[in-house]
Amino acid sequence: MYVAVKGGEKAIDAAHAWLAEERRGDVTVPELSVAQIREQMALAVNRxxxxxxxxxxxxxxxxxxxxxxxxxxxxxxxxxxxxxxxxFGYSNPVDTEKMACDRRISATFKDAPGGQVLGPTFDYTHRLLDFKLAADGEVPEAPTRETQTGPVPHITDFLNQEGLIQTEPTSDEAPRDLTREPLELPADRALRLQSLTRGDEGFILGMAYSTQRGYARNHAFVGELRIGTCAVEMDIPELGFAVEIGEIELTECETVNQFAGSKTEPPQFTRGYGLVFGQTERKAISMALVDRALRWQEMGEDNLGAAAQDAEFVLYHADNIQATGFLEHIKLPHYVDFQSELELVRKMRADAQAQTMPEAAE
Structure with a gap:
């Protein structure tokens, strides 16, 4: 056993060395720096x-x-x-109404208060390969940024002036922290939103797409999508007031969904919500759609049996790290387990053959 273990260690060390060599690639090609990845692969960094x-x-x-x-x-x-x-502490909730917006659009109001800001987006590109990028040419100078500063009211609040959208309940109770406590069901909305934010973008996108194809009652409009920077503040007990400790870039999405009403609520619009680090709008929109689908019970709606309405299914399978760990562990040695399976199948085959032999003799 000792020899086998030592041999395994040598193989693992060799695998690590080979990995480092593959990571570097052709040494005649300049190595990517961390700064280059941060600045030129920002969407991957954000995810x-x-x-x-x-x-x-x-x-x-x-x-x-x-x-x-x-x-x-x-x-x-x-x-x-x-x-x-x-x-060493918790920051205060960020105030996204004070976001310095680089991008702010609405699919529900053409003349949105404060105007629509397209910002940096792929939405209007032709999806054709740009071979100028392969030539490492100069980057064209962008026009002056249209970053919106100062308070930027949420567009869905204007629907609330007529009482046409459901008022969100507020609570002073601190939500559970999913990064420090394991997920437990039933999960309230705050915990569900944390799980969706950390969830795999592809999985959340697939769940959101399913709701648009009829696997949940979820016909949504993007009430507002905004991307920008928000100040992060933290209460300092020794000072007796909050101080700004930095800024973070966020993507926020609010969807507007039709609601037929219930025994206690009149017909109105309801919201789905998504908030994610960085410019991550596909994830934020997907998150908002799934958030709304998971609210069927509090809305008094019927459960249509859709996967996106099943909180246990969505939340327990959204985490890509847990999924990867469970999936990839099957490539690790399972010699003993397989030998027991092998012996079982051999015995089953022998029993089956023994039962058919008398029939063959007749």
Whole structure:
């Protein structure tokens, strides 16, 4: 056994060395720096920060480099590092109404108060390969940014002036922290939103798409999508007031959904909500759709049996790190387990043959 273990260690060390060599690639090609990844692969960096639950563009870029571009592996690295950090307090809830918006659009109101700001988006590109990028040409200078500063009211609030959209309940109770406590069901909305924020973008997108195809009563409009920076404040007991400790980039989405009413509520619109680190609008929209689908019970709606309405199914399968760990563990040695399965199948075959032999003799 000792020889086998030592041999295994040597093989693992060799695998790590080979991995490092593959990560570097052709040494005649300049190596990617962390700063280059942070600045030029920002959307990948944003996803790693969001699903890794740690806002640090430099560390996310480092994780992407270390993982050779495998974003789930990078998310795993960030989460593992996050567990080593001390927790010395909690920040106050960010006020997204004070967001300095680089992008703010609405699919429900053409003349949105404050105007629509397209910002940096792929929405209007032709999806044709730009071979100028392969030539490493100069980047064209962008026009002056239209960042909106000062209070920017949420567009859905204007529906509320007529009482046409459901008022969201508020609570002073601090929500449970999913990064420090395991997920338990039933989960309230705050916990569900945390889980969806950390969830795999592809999984949440698939769940959201299913709701649009009829697997939940969820006909939604994007009431508002905004991307920008928000101040993060923290109460300092020694000072007796809150101080700003930094800024973070966020994507926020509010969907507007039709609601036929219930025994206690009149017909009105309801909301779905998504809030994610960085420019991550596909994830934020998907999150809002799934959030609304999961609210069927509090809305007094029927459960149509759709996967997106099943909180246990969605929340327990959204986490890509848990899914990856469970999936990939089957490639590790299972020699003993397989030998027992092998012996069982041999015995079953022998029993089956023994039962058919008398019939063959007749």
């Amino acid at each position: 790693v920060m969001a699903e890794g639950s740690l806002y640090d563009p430099d560390l996310a870029a480092l994780a992407i480099k270390q993982a050779r571009g495998d974003l789930i592996e990078a998310i795993f690295l960030i989460r593992a590092y996050r567990t080593t950090l001390p927790r």
